[in-house]
Amino acid sequence: MGQFFEFMGNHPFLFMALFVVATLLAWQVFNSAGLGNALQPQEATLKINREDAIVVDVREENEYTQGHIINALHIPLGSLVNKLNRLEKYRDRPIIVSCMTGQRSASAVGILKKNGFDNVYNLSGGIMAWHNANLPVAKGKETKEKQVADVVENVSENA
Missing domain, CATH: 3.40.250.10 (Rhodanese-like domain)
Structure with a gap:
């Protein structure tokens, strides 16, 4: 877990990009699952x-x-x-x-x-x-x- 926080601290833009991609992927899964x-x-x-x-x-x-x-x-x-x-x-x-x-x-x-x-x-x-x-x-x-x-x-x- 410590490595994760170290990665976040060393690569904030890469972490932000990962967060955005994960959010968009979650939304796509929600919509395609028929929930919407x-x-x-x-x-x-x-x-x-x-x-x-x-x-x-x-x-x-x-x-x-x-x-x-x-x-x-x-x-x-x-x-x-x-x-x-x-x-x-x-x-x-x-x-x-x-x-x-x-x-x-x-x-x-x-x-x-x-x-x-x-x-x-x-x-x-x-x-x-x-x-x-x-x-x-x-x-x-x-x-x-x-x-x-x-x-x-x-x-x-x-x-």
């Missing part, structure tokens, strides 16, 4: 294609318009609680939440789970990981037709 319901981009595409998962993008509008997953619903994190009714019709389908890096979407996953959505996943690494995996994105705003169709379908289901 995280999906890698390839796993997300399988859920979208095989299980008809819906993607909810919780970034701000300016981020969303720069590039988002095709057919993703846009509900900024700050508006999520007030717009949960928009997701009611997807309650029985897997919901994949995305943001820029996976941090805001992790918060959104917690909000959705607290409101009774059980089949919810965080896109690990967010849209940045999606881009790095060379997966397709769409640019621009969510179409008004999509927003209106969601509202009309929701109203007709509740009537």
Whole structure:
């Protein structure tokens, strides 16, 4: 044990680098163990294609318009609680939440789970990981037709 402390004293930068790597590794293990319901981009595409998962993008509008997953619903994190009714019709389908890096979407996953959505996943690494995996994105705003169709379908289901 004395050698460990001597090493720390003699090599503070190397020890700090070791600490940072160990912390990042622990976080990756936590997320990949399913404790955070995280999906890698390839796993997300399988859920979208095989299980008809819906993607909810919780970034701000300016981020969303720069590039988002095709057919993703846009509900900024700050508006999520007030717009949960928009997701009611997807309650029985897997919901994949995305943001820029996976941090805001992790918060959104917690909000959705607290409101009774059980089949919810965080896109690990967010849209940045999606881009790095060379997966397709769409640019621009969510179409008004999509927003209106969601509202009309929701109203007709509740009537």
